[in-house]
Amino acid sequence: MSESTQVSDRTTTREQAPVRPGATKWRWAAAAALLAAAVYAPFQLVPFHVFQLTMVLIYAVALLGLNLLVGHAGQISLGHGAFFAVGAYTAAILLDRWDAPYPLTLPVAALVAFVLGLAFGVPAMRLRGLYLALVTLAIAIFLVPLLKRFEEVTGGSMGLSLAKPAPPAWTGLAEDQWLYFLALAVTVAAFLLAASLLRSRVGRALHAIRDNEAAAEVMGVRPAYYKTLAFAWSAMFAGIAGCVYTWVIGFVSPDSFVVNLSITLLAGLVVGGLGSLSGPVLGALFVMFVPSISQDINEAAPGVIFGLLIIAVMYVAPTGLAGLAGRATNSIKKTLRKG
Amino acid sequence: MSELAVHDLHAGYGGAQVLHGVSLTVAEGEICAILGPNGAGKTTLLRALSGMVKGRGSVKLDGAELLGRPPDALARLGVAHVPEGRGTFMPLTVEENLRLGAYVRRSGVEDDLERIYTYFPALKPRLKQAAGSLSGGEQQMLALGRALMLRPRLLLLDEPSLGLAPLITRELFHIVRTINEQERTTVVVVEQNAHLALGVAQQAHVLETGRIVLSGTAADIRADEQVAQSYLGYRV
Ligand SMILES: Nc1ncnc2c1ncn2[C@@H]1O[C@H](COP(=O)(O)OP(=O)(O)OP(=O)(O)O)[C@@H](O)[C@H]1O
Numbered sequence: 001m002s003e004s005t006q007v008s009d010r011t012t013t014r015e016q017a018p019v020r021p022g023a024t025k026w027r028w029a030a031a032a033a034l035l036a037a038a039v040y041a042p043f044q045l046v047p048f049h050v051f052q053l054t055m056v057l058i059y060a061v062a063l064l065g066l067n068l069l070v071g072h073a074g075q076i077s078l079g080h081g082a083f084f085a086v087g088a089y090t091a092a093i094l095l096d097r098w099d100a101p102y103p104l105t106l107p108v109a110a111l112v113a114f115v116l117g118l119a120f121g122v123p124a125m126r127l128r129g130l131y132l133a134l135v136t137l138a139i140a141i142f143l144v145p146l147l148k149r150f151e152e153v154t155g156g157s158m159g160l161s162l163a164k165p166a167p168p169a170w171t172g173l174a175e176d177q178w179l180y181f182l183a184l185a186v187t188v189a190a191f192l193l194a195a196s197l198l199r200s201r202v203g204r205a206l207h208a209i210r211d212n213e214a215a216a217e218v219m220g221v222r223p224a225y226y227k228t229l230a231f232a233w234s235a236m237f238a239g240i241a242g243c244v245y246t247w248v249i250g251f252v253s254p255d256s257f258v259v260n261l262s263i264t265l266l267a268g269l270v271v272g273g274l275g276s277l278s279g280p281v282l283g284a285l286f287v288m289f290v291p292s293i294s295q296d297i298n299e300a301a302p303g304v305i306f307g308l309l310i311i312a313v314m315y316v317a318p319t320g321l322a323g324l325a326g327r328a329t330n331s332i333k334k335t336l337r338k339g
Numbered sequence: 340m341s342e343l344a345v346h347d348l349h350a351g352y353g354g355a356q357v358l359h360g361v362s363l364t365v366a367e368g369e370i371c372a373i374l375g376p377n378g379a380g381k382t383t384l385l386r387a388l389s390g391m392v393k394g395r396g397s398v399k400l401d402g403a404e405l406l407g408r409p410p411d412a413l414a415r416l417g418v419a420h421v422p423e424g425r426g427t428f429m430p431l432t433v434e435e436n437l438r439l440g441a442y443v444r445r446s447g448v449e450d451d452l453e454r455i456y457t458y459f460p461a462l463k464p465r466l467k468q469a470a471g472s473l474s475g476g477e478q479q480m481l482a483l484g485r486a487l488m489l490r491p492r493l494l495l496l497d498e499p500s501l502g503l504a505p506l507i508t509r510e511l512f513h514i515v516r517t518i519n520e521q522e523r524t525t526v527v528v529v530e531q532n533a534h535l536a537l538g539v540a541q542q543a544h545v546l547e548t549g550r551i552v553l554s555g556t557a558a559d560i561r562a563d564e565q566v567a568q569s570y571l572g573y574r575v
């Protein structure tokens with residue numbers, strides 16, 4: 001196979017529209033509007049909806065990590081939920097055993113997930129495609145029995161119950177609002193971190209490997225190094241998300257982190273859209289709301305509706321919801337210009 | 340800038356041997372053309388020189404052995420390879436592609452970008468454009484520019500004329516010549532368009548089924564009528 005075939009394969013599947021100078025301005029405006037809405041929302045919604053939005057933020061951080069691996073490094077993982085669980089349990093154990101202060105659990109959870117990601121990433125980077133999918137799936141499968149096995153630390157199948165972080169009096173916020181703002185702060189920081197990572201030399205190297213590994217290598221980029229690192233970063237973001245999950249739910253148990261979580265996360269990311277920053281947000285909305293909507297539609301078999309909705313979205317928007325949104329704004333702008 | 344010495348190079352893919360003992364030298368700052376029919380192993384030769392395929396024998400750049408090192412290590416030593424099909428990163432912007440060319444260096448990148456724009460003014464207005472949206476000629480310029488961003492000691496070009504109009508091809512070869520003269524970069528160029536390649540090269544080798552069947556100065560090879568007919572496929 002020559003390099004040219006690999007390159008032309010990409011050409012047909014990707015958008016090639018030249019970047020217009022106004023595009024970045026639009027994007028900043030959209031991000032600012034979104035952030036303003038996010039700050040305003042918890043004061044307008046009932047606590048249950050605030051909680052749901054908090055979960056969306058948590059999933060968005062997890063999907064952001066998965067997106068680094070799948071969308072930007074071109075790898076796959078069916079075990080992302082396991083690293084989410086690692087973050088959640090690290091925070092829970094720190095709180096339960098050592099009465100650690102909340103802020104401390106976040107960097108520790110991130111670090112533990114990163115190191116574990118690195119440990120799995122080294123052998124994983126030798127694998128490709130379905131083989132990698134299978135190995136990462138195995139990580140997700142053995143996690144639950146492992147958590148049940150080390151009962152003294154993890155609480156076994158009973159899990160661990162913890163106090164949620166209390167809102168400081170000066171904020172005047174209710175508990176659900178405080179948790180929401182904690183999650184929002186972590187999410188914004190995570191997105192800024194990921195965005196700056198992707199804009200740097202590191203991001204270019206990742207994209208180069210994804211688009212044409214052989215050509216990247218002759219330019220001095222080491223694919224093995226970056227694939228391992230991408231795996232570790234993706235695990236780190238999952239760990240951060242898991243930690244915030246523990247804060248917000250105040251309870252962890254092995255049954256919250258079954259294989260299904262990993263698969264739902266991957267499905268959510270693909271539905272949301274690979275390789276863009278809005279993809280994880282849209283994917284998180286999908287992961288949070290679609291299963292409960294499908295439950296409303298059909299109590300007996302929510303899985304069927306969920307599955308059918310995935311198929312429907314992929315049929316209408318093969319590049320994910322983010323791609324669909326991009327196309328929609330483009331055509332709206334075109335109509336506006338004409339009118 | 341550097342002298343390339345290839346001695347008894349064997350290389351191939353898995354079990355299939357493609358190169359059967361290739362030897363050649365390229366003097367510092369010279370351009371060497373590799374000619375030959377399809378499937379002769381020209382691309383394989385360049386791949387062996389840049390570490391993309393493994394080889395046996397010896398490949399020395401200024402006396403340092405290149406064989407056995409991975410491609411990224413060779414890039415660090417100053418070997419820049421514009422592969423067959425150009426190896427452009429289509430979804431990335433023109434500027435990102437150029438910056439990737441300088442991946443192994445951290446200093447002087449901005450100056451080098453400016454230098455590339457003077458060689459290829461056509462690229463400058465398209466910096467923020469996806470590389471995949473460039474025309475074939477522009478993409479070949481980008482590929483060459485990207486290779487120059489490495490500040491190569493050895494530049495390997497695989498069929499730069501492929502798919503380009505004759506006028507653009509001539510312009511491109513002119514630029515290769517200019518670069519070679521101004522920066523004293525040693526160049527190995529594989530080319531189907533023998534006439535053009537021999538026009539810029541000092542030395543030329545004809546490769547056939549993995550062996551060099553003819554070597555000489557570009558002028559000699561061009562003058563040899565029989566060679567012209569049997570290997571290069573045109574009449575003088
Ligand atoms: N990746 C590969 N795997 C296996 N065999 C290969 C591979 N690439 C090339 N070959 C074989 O090696 C031989 C030489 O190929 P190579 O690409 O080096 O020829 P070439 O001289 O560059 O030809 P062309 O002028 O058509 O580009 C051919 O027989 C080809 O089938």
Ligand SMILES: [Mg+2]
Nearest residue numbers: 381382383423
């Ligand atoms: Mg070839």
